[in-house]
Amino acid sequence: MDSDSVRGVERRRLLGWSGLAAAGVVAVGTPLLGAGTAPAAASETAGQDRIPPDTLPGGAYDRFVTKLAAQDKFSGVVLLSYRGRTVLSRSYGMADKERGIRNHENVAFHLSSAGGPFLPVAVLQLVQRGEVKLSDTVGTYLDGIATDIAEKVTIHHLIIGTSWMDAPELDVHRVFNSREEVHEYNRQWARQARLVGVPGAGSSGHTAGGAVAGAIAAQIVEAVTGTTYWDYMHEHVFGRAGMRGSAYYTRTQWLTDEHIAHPYMRQPDGSRVDAVRNLDKDSLSQQGPNENPGRGFIHDVFATAPDLARFAHALSSGTVLDRPYADLYTGAKLPGPGDRLGAPAFKAYVGPLHIVNGQWVFNRGGGSGGVSASWTIYLDSGWVGVVLSNYDDLQEFGAILQRQDQAITGRPIDSPGGG
Structure with missing residues (x-):
């Protein structure tokens, strides 16, 4: 085109x-x-x-x-x-x-x-307010992430699906008893992510990679706003849209x-x-x-x-x-x-x-x-x-x-x- x-x-x-x-x-x-x-x-x-x-x-x-x-x-x-x-x-x-x-x-x-689709709205709200840039790398906001991801994967890559990350399969049989437990699991899981391609080089096609990209993006929202991802979404996305029956x-x-x-x-x-x-x-x-x-994931x-x-x-x-x-x-x-x-x-x-x-x-x-x-x-x-x-x-x-x-x-x- x-x-x-x-x-x-x-x-x-x-x-x-x-x-x-x-x-x-x-x-x-x-x-x-x-x-x-x-x-x-x-x-x-x-x-x-x-x-x-x-x-x-x-x-x-x-x-x-x-x-x-x-x-x-x-x-x-x-x-x-x-x-x-x-x-x-x-x-x-x-x-x-x-x-x-x-x-x-x-x-x-x-x-x-x-x-x-709701997670990118939260990220773009932060971009709109000048608190983050789409070109910022993951390492700008998070520590403990693999070095190549921290230095090469940008916020844009995370929310468009071109991060080319992969991670261990989710423990789908685990039952969580609190949001704190979910939060810590997501944090540890994101730190197991590894690059499997060149960030930005088209869609990665990895289901686990897309999920861990979402988990990392959500953690960036938390780092910037100082609140939990769920609370931010309820107030600034669902709340502003009048979505009274929607929640995590x-x-x-x-x-x-x-x-x-x-x-x-x-x-x-x-x-x-x-x-x-x-x-x-x-x-x-x-x-x-x-x-x-x-x-309790994204x-x-x-x-x-x-x-x-x-x-x-x-x-x-x-x-x-x-x-x-x-x-x-x-x-x-x-x-x-x-x-x-x-x-x-x-x-x-x-x-x-x-x-x-x-x-x-x-x-x-x-x-x-x-x-x-x-x-x-x-x-x-x-x-x-x-x-x-x-x-x-x-x-x-x-x-x-x-x-x-x-x-x-x-x-x-x-x-x-x-x-």
């Missing part, structure tokens, strides 16, 4: 974002208007003529998800939001089968890796709080087991090897579907990041592989970006035993799509994501993207 093309794409994206703010749909510093309440179809602000019929209650997307839920192939919440107002919000299945608590839109779901919960809270969905892992015999109450269970979960939920964030829509609109309104830094957050940095959208793909601080039917689309997904999560921000048009599930049925979950894209963009399923 030549420089003129890049400037043209950036200008269209900026105009799209400015249109959201200028329309007055979401005021700076306020939470998402009407999340989970007034439907956009009845709103003069949204405009009936701009809402694709497939996204409406009773439309093709709604009917598809309802059918899967009726077959017990989906349990969770789906939400579609347009310019700050909810178009569709549906909840299915049980948040806690043992206690008879149903899923609803104010239930928080474990995001797994789909919680990754402990396993004890997961077991006792009726507003947190329990994940149900698929077992070899086809049954499902509560992954929080049965940490010692081995599973052939469709998400991969059995994982210990609630480890990705162990919980969020409600309306909260993820609130974050998207707080981002577009300049609430969590000033405009230039919000644009930096979502701007394409590197080419990347395609995924479910089948469209041109790029890497950004926010996560994977695609160009779909001429607009920029961000999507971040995650999954583990009993957890499937995905949220999508259609940056130019103002749409947000969220699918959170406490089942790990990947085929059905992927079909829901395809139907969401089709309903919002009008792009036929399995067609190429294109700009």
Whole structure:
């Protein structure tokens, strides 16, 4: 892509974002208007003529998800939001089968890796305030890190995924009893990281490397702010975005709080087991090897579907990041592989970006035993799509994501993207 093309794409994206703010749909510093309440179809602000019929209650997307839920192939919440107002919000299945608590839109779901986009926001807030620079190396703020990492890996490398670090596999079967224990484990684990390539030389592709990069970046946030990473996130990211139902919960809270969905892992015999109450269970979960939920690492964030829509609109309104830094957050940095959208793909601080039917689309997904999560921000048009599930049925979950894209963009399923 030549420089003129890049400037043209950036200008269209900026105009799209400015249109959201200028329309007055979401005021700076306020939470998402009407999340989970007034439907956009009845709103003069949204405009009936701009809402694709497939996204409406009773439309093709709604009917598809309802059918899967009726077959017990989906349990969770789906939400579609347009310019700050909810178009569709549906909840299915049980948040806690043992206690008879149903899923609803104010239930928080474990995001797994789909919680990754929040850490770069915290880092960019520090950059915005002049407290750190993206070009600063790890050693500027932390000691005890391997010398080559301390001297060569920058904050930019950490949050874009090009640090080329690796680390020992996480102890996924360990159960932590306090945040202090989690904090010390993360600190020791980060100090075992080693370089396995040249920092900045494209995406490293190491899962463990991405996780340890997040752990190091979080420790830099703590070193600069003098508070815990979790407390900083709750106040300055979730709090500023109006995300009242989102947090880094402990396993004890997961077991006792009726507003947190329990994940149900698929077992070899086809049954499902509560992954929080049965940490010692081995599973052939469709998400991969059995994982210990609630480890307390960087990705162990919980969020409600309306909260993820609130974050998207707080981002577009300049609430969590000033405009230039919000644009930096979502701007394409590197080419990347395609995924479910089948469209041109790029890497950004926010996560994977695609160009779909001429607009920029961000999507971040995650999954583990009993957890499937995905949220999508259609940056130019103002749409947000969220699918959170406490089942790990990947085929059905992927079909829901395809139907969401089709309903919002009008792009036929399995067609190429294109700009």
